[in-house]
Every structure is written in structure tokens, then in C-alpha cells.
Amino acid sequence: MFERSDETLIKQALKGKKSAWVTLVKRYEKNLYNYCLRMVSNPDDALDLMQDIFIAVFRGLANFRGDSPFKGWLFRIAHYRCIEYYRRKKPMQSLDDVPEQEGESSEVCPEHQFHSSQQNTALHKAMKVLPVNQKLVVELKFFQQCTFDDISQQLGISTNTAKSRLYSALDKLRDQLEVSYV
DSSP states (O other): OOOOOHHHHHHHHHTTOHHHHHHHHHHHHHHHHHHHHHHHOOHHHHHHHHHHHHHHHHHHGGGOOOSSOHHHHHHHHHHHHHHHHHHHTOSOOOGGGOOOOOOSOTTSOHHHHHHHHHHHHHHHHHHHHSOHHHHHHHIIIIISOOOHHHHHHHHTSOHHHHHHHHHHHHHHHHHHHHHHTO
């Protein structure tokens, strides 16, 4: 099936075509929600944050210049909204409040599903310990599959700083996960 480009959808949305905006939202809502969930570790907060991001994107759609892909622009806005979220919610919530991820397939072996669930929970707990700037780099590198150049451009840092933050975060994650399994 023919899929319209983001640029075409943006032009149509700016002309007032509601279905074009809905198509853009549907195209990115799952990735954006998962990004927000990994960043804030709370499903309700992730939904609120995702809605806030889409409202900001809609209001600023006319300012999108098209210098970079729409997805990059969207996730750059998401990045700033996540930073705002952390600034508003300074006191960190307890590690016991980490939501457990549900399995996606009911055909998976229960034992495998149990171990996978434990690993996901341990990873979420370990990610919560990371400083926001390191968490963002891990998110962009592993969950959004961005290159170091993309990360440096999105976060406004040098490529070496992005690498440094990633390696430092990986060291902390390794230490946290080793403690979890001991």
C-alpha cells in the first residue's frame, strides 16, 4: 500500500486536513509512548507526557523547517519535554514503583516469560539510577537505534560527549545489574 511521506502529511495538516495529522500521530505514537515509558517508568505519566509532546508538536508544526527528518524533530521535542518532566518532579520515586512489563506473546514458555520479565524489571530499575543525560543517550542509542552523530545533533553535544555518556551509563548499568543478580 502507498504510504504518504511525513512531509506530505505535514503540509496537509498545516492546510487543516485532520486525517493527515491523525496519520502522523498514529505513525509515531507507539514509539513515542515507549520512549516516554522508558524515560519516566510510569505508564500514566508516559501517556500524559506523550499527549503533551503531540500538543507541542501540533502547535509548532508550522515551525518545522524540514532540515532534518520529522522523527528526529519529534524526538528532540520529546527529549526536552522529558527534561522538563524531571525538573518538575525532582524527588525520585521509589524503585519499588517500577511497573512490570507484560509479555507480548501468550505462546512464550512461562519459564522464559518469567525470566524475561525479571530481566526487564531489573533493567528498568537500573535505568532509573542513571542520570537523565546518560539515560537519554542509552535510550537514543539502543531503543531508537540512533548513531552517535544523530545523538550529538539531537542533544546538542559533541559526538565524543555522547560516547562518553553512553560508556559511563553502560558501566553503571552493568554494576547495577550485577548487584541485582547476585
